[in-house]
Amino acid sequence: MRLFVFGLGFSAQAFVERIAPDCDWIGATTRSPEKAERMRARGITPFLFDGTGPGAGIAEALAGATHVLVSIAPDADGDPVLTHHGADIAAHPPAWIGYLSTVGVYGNHDGDWVDENTPCKPVSRRSVQRVAAETGWTTLGEKADIPVQIFRLSGIYGPGRNALATLEKGKGRRLVKPGQVFNRIHVADIAGALHAALSKPPVSRIYNVTDDEPAPPQDVVAHAAKLMDVPPPPEQDFETADLSPMARSFYGENKRVSNARVKQELGYTFQYPTYREALDALYREGWK
Numbered sequence: 001m002r003l004f005v006f007g008l009g010f011s012a013q014a015f016v017e018r019i020a021p022d023c024d025w026i027g028a029t030t031r032s033p034e035k036a037e038r039m040r041a042r043g044i045t046p047f048l049f050d051g052t053g054p055g056a057g058i059a060e061a062l063a064g065a066t067h068v069l070v071s072i073a074p075d076a077d078g079d080p081v082l083t084h085h086g087a088d089i090a091a092h093p094p095a096w097i098g099y100l101s102t103v104g105v106y107g108n109h110d111g112d113w114v115d116e117n118t119p120c121k122p123v124s125r126r127s128v129q130r131v132a133a134e135t136g137w138t139t140l141g142e143k144a145d146i147p148v149q150i151f152r153l154s155g156i157y158g159p160g161r162n163a164l165a166t167l168e169k170g171k172g173r174r175l176v177k178p179g180q181v182f183n184r185i186h187v188a189d190i191a192g193a194l195h196a197a198l199s200k201p202p203v204s205r206i207y208n209v210t211d212d213e214p215a216p217p218q219d220v221v222a223h224a225a226k227l228m229d230v231p232p233p234p235e236q237d238f239e240t241a242d243l244s245p246m247a248r249s250f251y252g253e254n255k256r257v258s259n260a261r262v263k264q265e266l267g268y269t270f271q272y273p274t275y276r277e278a279l280d281a282l283y284r285e286g287w288k
Contacts, residue, residue: 004065004094005029006049006081007072008039011100011156014191015069016044019198027061029072051080059088067198069098070137073126079133082140090144096202097148098194099137103183103210105130105152109255111179116152116206116261124249138204147202151194154210154257157278158187163224164279164287167233172225174218175251177238181214182250183257186272196268207262212273214256220275227283 003019005012005028016026020043029049030036036046049055051072062068068089070081077083089097104127105120122128134150141148157163166172193209218235225232238251262268272278 002064002066003027003069004061004067005069005071006085007070008035008044009071010158010161011153011187011190012069012071014158014187015194018191018195022198025064027065029055029058049080049084051075051084054084054088058085062088062094063092065092065094067096067098068094069100069194071100074129074133076125076129078129079136082133082136086136086140089146090140093144093146095147096198097137097141097146098197099134099148099150100190101130101134101150101152102127103152103154103208103255103257104253105134106253106255106257108253111181111254111256113256113258115258116208123252127253134206141204148204149197149202150206151190151197151209152206152257153190154183154185154208156185156187156190159282159286160288161187162279162282162287163220163275164228164282167221167224167228167230168287172221172233173241174221174233174235175238175241175243176216176218176235177251180238180251180254181216181256183210183214183255184220184275184278185210186278189270189272192271193262193266193268196262196266200266205261205265207266208257208259209262210257210259211270211275211278212259213275215275220279223276224279227279 001023002025008028027045029047031050039046047055106114107121107123120131222232
């Protein structure tokens with residue numbers, strides 16, 4: 001396998017670490033020359049790409065890639081990978097394209113369950129952009145006869161990004177909005193689900209990569225505080241809380257996201273089916 005990754009961020013890095021033994025070569029993009037040097041030291045061929053134009057050497061690298069993972073968010077101008085390198089991918093079709101999206105594309109369902117067959121009705125601008133990007137990748141796959149798999153991720157956490165770390169920094173909050181729940185996903189399970197997908201014959205498909213238990217956000221913070229043996233932050237009413245527009249917008253979408261397809265079709269067993277197992281493990285192993 002020769003893997004090319006657009007955007008070696010938190011989730012993609014976890015996947016690369018898991019899949020590396022199966023790869024003959026891995027290339028990945030970054031905006032940062034400093035990060036590029038660190039990638040090179042880990043055996044990853046770096047390419048600079050800031051989304052404003054084609055990246056040097058990327059077209060040539062894509063010509064030899066067998067698998068492509070896209071982990072760069074779209075913006076108001078569209079999907080930068082499709083815009084600047086979609087034609088390069090179509091010219092030398094890989095065996096698989098994976099696109100990391102978000103469960104935000106479903107929009108608000110007032111706490112009801114959604115699955116991959118639920119129509120998208122995005123609320124936020126960023127989710128509208130994601131739906132457009134998903135459509136773009138699906139269209140490219142159909143025209144170039146490339147299997148495209150879209151992985152819709154819920155709230156991502158893991159080492160360094162979790163309720164334990166937030167509490168330690170003194171930034172933990174227990175915001176209460178009656179009836180509000182969120183799904184979450186540990187970064188190790190993102191890597192695991194993608195790995196499971198690659199173990200099956202490649203077919204174009206959408207997968208929700210999310211945990212088993214949509215839960216109120218204040219419960220997660222309370223569990224973290226219990227593990228750390230510290231008093232939980234006081235509960236705050238969402239309506240009167242001082243929040244940025246971005247933070248407040250997340251609470252405008254309330255749904256329960258099913259992961260049944262990942263379990264049934266990919267045969268994947270989640271390492272961390274709920275936030276409890278994940279936070280317990282992070283507390284034991286170090287959450288930073």
